[in-house]
Amino acid sequence: MANDTGSNKKVSVAFCCLGNICRSPMAEAVFIHVAKDMRAEHLIDEVDSFGTSGFHVGDRPDRRTVATCRANSVAINHSSRQVRPSDFEEFNYIFAMDKSNLEDLNYMKPRGSKAKVLLFGDFREDATLPKIIDDPYYGGPDGFKYIYLQIDHFSRVFMKHLLEGKIEAA
Ligand code: 4NP
Numbered sequence: 001m002a003n004d005t006g007s008n009k010k011v012s013v014a015f016c017c018l019g020n021i022c023r024s025p026m027a028e029a030v031f032i033h034v035a036k037d038m039r040a041e042h043l044i045d046e047v048d049s050f051g052t053s054g055f056h057v058g059d060r061p062d063r064r065t066v067a068t069c070r071a072n073s074v075a076i077n078h079s080s081r082q083v084r085p086s087d088f089e090e091f092n093y094i095f096a097m098d099k100s101n102l103e104d105l106n107y108m109k110p111r112g113s114k115a116k117v118l119l120f121g122d123f124r125e126d127a128t129l130p131k132i133i134d135d136p137y138y139g140g141p142d143g144f145k146y147i148y149l150q151i152d153h154f155s156r157v158f159m160k161h162l163l164e165g166k167i168e169a170a
Contacts, residue, residue, distance in 0.1 A: 009169035010045035011162065014087060015120065016105055017097040020051030020080040022137050022144070024097060025061040027120065027151045029069050029076035034155040043162050045169075046091070052104040054082040062137070068144040072152075088113035092169045095120035095154075097133040121150070123157040 015027035028049040035041045059080045060066075069076040083105065087094065094115045096102035105117045121131030129150050136143030161167045 010043055011093060011167065011169045012046040012091045013044065013093045013095065014047070014091040014115075015049040015095050015097070016052060016083060016101050017049075017133075018051055018053050018101065018135065019056045019137065020049055020078075020082070021056045021059050021062045022065050022135065023133050023147055023151075024049035024051065025076060025078040025080070026065045026069060026144075026148065027095070027097070027133075027155070028078060029074050030072075030148070030151045031155045031158075033072075033074045034152065034159055038156065038159045038163065040159045040163050048091070049078060050081050050083045050087065052083055052101055052108075056080040057082060064136070064141055064144045067141070068148050072148065083108065085110050085113075088115040088117075091115050093118065098135065099132065120154045123154045123161070125157050126153055129153055 013031065015024040017023040028047055032047055035044050057080055061076055061078055066076055088109050092115065094105060094117045096105055096117065096119055102119055109117055119131060121133065124131055133147050133150050136147055
């Protein structure tokens, strides 16, 4: 059945940072929350997250990421994993948190694979928010509150474009 985009395809989206315990699991959780909030769930298939490194494979999200999600009534449940070549065929979009993640993903991306690899911050309308979602791991809780604002905003802009039919599955 056709969806609101006029296509019968849903989009699959993945988020990528370095360790997959702070930024990208928050992005996965907030993106799902925003999809429900904006009634765009029917346009979305799989949502996942992973890291470019294997430093924290199997670990739960950082307690500060969990606390920030909970403070905003966002459900979070993830176990860290490293990006694999099949991810570039499985997902329509892979969103990098920072430029280093973006470079690493583009280096790993198998030639001709379907995923569009972009900075998540490319989906920005509020120019007061930086495009780059900086690593908050070595900072305090305020860093986690700040990346939450960025992630919530980028998720809402992406969802708006999806609902307007400006984004389609590859
Ligand atoms: P993330 O943050 O990439 O947002 O998950 C980090 C978590 C752990 C490390 C670096 C960044 N680390 O070096 O262990």
